[in-house]
Amino acid sequence: MAQRAFRVNGFLALIVLLVLAGAGFAALMTATAGGLVAAALCGLLALLILTGFTVINPNEAKVVQFLGRYIGSVADAGFQWVLPLTTKQRVTLRVRNFETTKLKVNDADGNPVEIAAVVVFKVVDTARAVFSVDDYEEYVAIQSEAAVRHLATTHPYDSHEEARTSLRDGATVAEELTSELRERTDLAGVEVLEARITHLAYAPEIAQAMLVRQQAAQVVAARTHIVEGAVGMVQLALNRLAQEGVVDLDEERKAQMVSNLLVVLCGDRAIQPVVNTGSLYA
Numbered sequence: 001m002a003q004r005a006f007r008v009n010g011f012l013a014l015i016v017l018l019v020l021a022g023a024g025f026a027a028l029m030t031a032t033a034g035g036l037v038a039a040a041l042c043g044l045l046a047l048l049i050l051t052g053f054t055v056i057n058p059n060e061a062k063v064v065q066f067l068g069r070y071i072g073s074v075a076d077a078g079f080q081w082v083l084p085l086t087t088k089q090r091v092t093l094r095v096r097n098f099e100t101t102k103l104k105v106n107d108a109d110g111n112p113v114e115i116a117a118v119v120v121f122k123v124v125d126t127a128r129a130v131f132s133v134d135d136y137e138e139y140v141a142i143q144s145e146a147a148v149r150h151l152a153t154t155h156p157y158d159s160h161e162e163a164r165t166s167l168r169d170g171a172t173v174a175e176e177l178t179s180e181l182r183e184r185t186d187l188a189g190v191e192v193l194e195a196r197i198t199h200l201a202y203a204p205e206i207a208q209a210m211l212v213r214q215q216a217a218q219v220v221a222a223r224t225h226i227v228e229g230a231v232g233m234v235q236l237a238l239n240r241l242a243q244e245g246v247v248d249l250d251e252e253r254k255a256q257m258v259s260n261l262l263v264v265l266c267g268d269r270a271i272q273p274v275v276n277t278g279s280l281y282a
Contacts (some may be wrong), residue, residue: 002127002189005064005072010053010079020046048084055079061126062088068117073126087232091129095122095193100145101197107167112203115152115167117177117195119144125189136188143184144195151177157202232259 015231021260024042027035044070054074056062061075066086074080075093107113123129129136152167159166169172173194181192238258 002125003072005062005082007074007076008081008136010055010081013049013081017046017049020049049081050084050088052081052084053079054082059092059094060267061091061093061123062089063091063126063130070127072129075126089130091123091126093123093126093259095120097121098141098144099198100141100148103145103148103152104203105149107152107157109156111157112205113152113157113167114199114201114203115148115197116199117144117148118198119181119192120194121185121190121192123189124191128187128189132187136190139188140185140190140192144181146275147177147180147184147195167197170197173197179259207259 009114020042024039024046027038027042029035040204054062056077058073058077060077061079062082063071063073064071064082064086064090066083071083071086072087073091074082097118099118102111102114102116103113119140123136133139149172155165155167155173157167165172165176174194175199178192181195185192
């Protein structure tokens with residue numbers, strides 16, 4: 001875990017540096033052996049102080065190491081001074097995002113699909129981001145592609161069952177992808193804020209066949225809805241005719257009427273009615 005490094009306001013350290021420089025110059029002007037030693041000590045201290053200055057921009061941190069040992073991080077923006085003879089590595093704390101490449105993967109049903117996602121993340125632990133992995137940005141990118149591949153293989157492109165989640169269920173899939181990425185990137189001190197699918201399509205070699213399949217499924221669904229509505233309308237017509245005593249139909253004539261009404265209501269073309277001007281019965 002990241003710890004707070006010792007730091008002092010840089011301008012206070014600068015004042016100390018100027019005082020040491022003035023004292024060293026004054027000692028040097030005495031031209032005595034003691035003065036020369038004092039001037040050398042002041043110069044050495046001034047050089048040590050110079051190595052501790054650093055500037056930290058907003059939403060940025062510096063990871064401080066002393067002779068290879070991690071001693072803390074500084075995230076206070078401004079002109080700062082830390083322990084001398086230390087190395088200071090810059091780590092940005094800004095929110096960043098990137099889009100994965102378009103991956104070709106087989107979905108849960110074995111259909112080849114093209115999929116890509118956008119990932120929004122930021123560094124929350126500078127120590128782990130620098131020391132747990134070689135390059136946390138590359139690590140996040142690789143883990144993101146792995147998570148997208150895993151997501152695509154566990155869900156179908158399109159589901160015809162209500163209880164089965166498909167890749168087209170945007171909110172559910174985004175939540176699942178974000179949760180998996182958070183687990184994968186926690187090691188690197190990175191928090192994934194959001195991950196969403198930005199591109200989803202069948203692979204070109206099966207796109208046309210799947211389009212025909214989708215169109216057929218939509219036609220079947222539409223026909224089913226039409227039939228359900230037509231049956232309800234026929235039932236309503238028969239009930240109203242019976243209740244109001246408009247006409248008394250036997251079972252054979254009811255069957256013929258039901259057949260005619262279903263043809264009219266379910267047909268996909270305009271029906272040309274035939275008006276019977278004679279008796280209903282032969």
